[in-house]
Amino acid sequence: MSYQVLARKWRPKNFHELVGQDHVRRALVSALDNDRLHHAYLFTGTRGVGKTTIARIIAKCLNCETGVTSRPCGECSSCREIDEGRFVDLIEVDAASRTKVEDTRELLDNVQYAPSRGRYKVYLIDEVHMLSTHSFNALLKTLEEPPPHVKFLLATTDPQKLPVTVLSRCLQFNLKNMPPERVVEHLSNVLTQEQIPFEDAALWQLGRAADGSMRDALSLTDQAIAYGQGHIDAAQVSEMLGLVDQRHVGALIDHLISRDAKALLSEVTRLSEQAADFETILSDMALYLHRMAVAQLLPDAVDNAQGDREQVLTQAARLTAEDVQLYYQIAIKSQEDLPLAPDARTGFEMALIRMVAFAPQGVPSEGGSPLSSQAMPMQGQPVSEGAPENDAPQSGQPDSTKKKELTDLSLTEPPQSAPVPQPVAQGVYGIPDDPQNIALNPDTPAPEPQLVKFTPPAGGSPKPTDQTTPPVSEASADEGRFGDTQPQEAGSRVQSARASLGSGLRTVQFPSASADKISQASKRSAIPSQETGADHLRLHNSVNTDPGSTPEKTPATGNDIPPWEVVPVLSEPNPIAEPNPIAEPNPIAEPSPVAEPNPIAQEHPSPPADQPTQTPAPPTPEYQDMMPEPMSEAVKQAPALRDTALPETAEVEITPLVGPCPEQLNTNQDWLQAFAHLPLKGLDRSLAKNAALLSREGTHLQFALKAVTENFLTPERQASWQASIQKLFNEPLTIEISAFSTDLDTPEDYEAALKQRRQQQAEALFARDPVIQALQQNFDAQVLSESVEPLI
CATH class of the missing domain: 3.40.50.300 (P-loop containing nucleotide triphosphate hydrolases)
Structure with a gap:
């Protein structure tokens, strides 16, 4: 039989x-x-x-x-x-x-x-x-x-x-299609009844090679039995199918984990000596990395298809999930780039180099130890020498926790018994720099001090020289805000939290005012800040005239500024203010004396008639040069045709975008109609699109180019243009560029005018539609002309 x-x-x-x-x-x-x-x-x-x-x-x-x-x-x-x-x-x-x-x-x-x-x-x-x-x-x-x-x-x-x-x-x-799991299960049953010894790894190779076909899997099994002389071995099946032994794939992954570039390239050399298919190796690496990702997410779901389940679990524990995803993505994308590489080995080596070079630990060296990366130190790593202390994260506390702590502290209401010192901010949205212009009203409750992000001068933070006068610092302000219970601890917590947000946030330094200036301010009327619209923030700082008064919490509005946000500081000229001798930050903040009530100062007093109205300063020329030009919303009109005309169509039709091709190429009108039929692409087509036919003498055509430089016209493009004309009209025509400017119409102008007419025709047909007219009459609907376009 x-x-x-x-x-x-x-x-x-x-x-x-x-x-x-x-x-x-x-x-x-x-x-x-x-x-x-x-x-x-x-x-x-x-x-x-x-x-x-x-x-x-x-x-x-x-x-x-x-x-x-x-x-x-x-x-x-x-x-x-x-x-x-x-x-x-x-x-x-x-x-x-x-x-x-x-x-x-x-x-x-x-x-x-x-x-x-x-x-x-x-x-x-x-x-x-x-x-x-x-x-x-x-x-x-x-x-x-x-x-x-x-x-x-x-x-x-x-x-x-x-x-x-x-x-x-x-x-x-x-x-x-048959999944590999079902194919392996069926092959195992068949080979068991046929009494043929086999290895599970070999059946998995046959199941994947079958690509969803059970008949192909059985045919390959017949071939594997003949190749292995009565038994199915994984190594022999790999040789029969032209696959790579999974030990090589595991070795490549192991070298990636250790970041040993020299060992990686040595392994590629060994694979090249065996005439391996590098595209298949990339696919096997992607499958291996997929199993590693599954092992990191759900270790029990990892199969033992290749007999290497323990190895996959061990290697998955040595890599982060980010690295596995990165390697997998590079392996998948490199399969698309492999046909474009000079050869398969070069493309495969570049894929491995990308896997190693783009890892977040840094650039690898020859021996496998990574060099120092240029990125910022990660959490838990020591700060490099020379870095500011405020930039280093606090030990054992992530940045997100510190930001939340800062937010909670900033929302804490101050106790009713603690007085709040009122610093004077200079030049914030119309507030004059001179303290003489600040209204001193004892009846008005003192607002909560605002924290302003301020960059200290290049010389560093000034140090106090008079120890008898307490400086106005962030710690003292925080003491008033957070209560007199453990003020130093609260201040240190805020300072620690702000330091974790970056080096850009520094302690606020407010300018101090001398006693004579404060006394002069009580004799003058307050100049209110000019209204700048609902979208602008207005910062009102006043001096508390009653030391025993209780500060009240200002109601929260949409313009509340958290402590870590940047408040822009604008300096506007004050024509009525006296020169401010304390424009520079004063490290010594003097306490504000108690001023007498000013009956003239009101919440929004009107300026006297004899005083000029304060106007914002115009932008500087440098700032004006950086502003973009306003964009016009007008629809760009197509140029009017001069020597040609568009084809005539009925009122209820739309002019075709591509008309019939003329039989001869004699006039510029013929050239405009024949251009759409030329087999040109890319830059060659752009060159011909800006040309106009001047004349024809026998088989010689003279063209003029418009809006095209001579450097753009190369002999290759001109030869391609000429060949397309010869192919279209089946004549030995030659072309010559005799001018670089013309008043004749070009295909660019002709196409723009044609598209404009088609758009107008489409809008007219759309407006004449009875359904559209009924919608406009019954529901007062409006047609968006920019949404109408011809589809034929």
């Missing part, structure tokens, strides 16, 4: 032996058991997934001598003849070899006759998409209303080529 290949020997004989395709099996078994059979079935799917097998099982279920059932006996004469391919009432047709309409007519001539042996006459048409159009048309009527004793079973790998008239007459089932 001759040898029978595994793919034919292990073909399923009934639905319960069918591997996979549970969605198809469930529907067909239910239809057979409940006598709800359709007259035409269509099975689609890739090769080797069971289309013909399912069709033959249906034929056995319909013609089994025990009756119509989902469990054919397999022992009666009908079942045996169908298995052996000699059942007279099962007509199998290869549509690829019988595509003519005469073959289809001959096939349908016997449809009207009753079956000879079985209960149904079954027509199995394989690769039905290969039939011709006339064959489909001849089949439609019979396929729609066949005799009651006829069933049609169609199978195809390309359902997109079937007419919709055929698809609508069939009950369609789409068979899925």
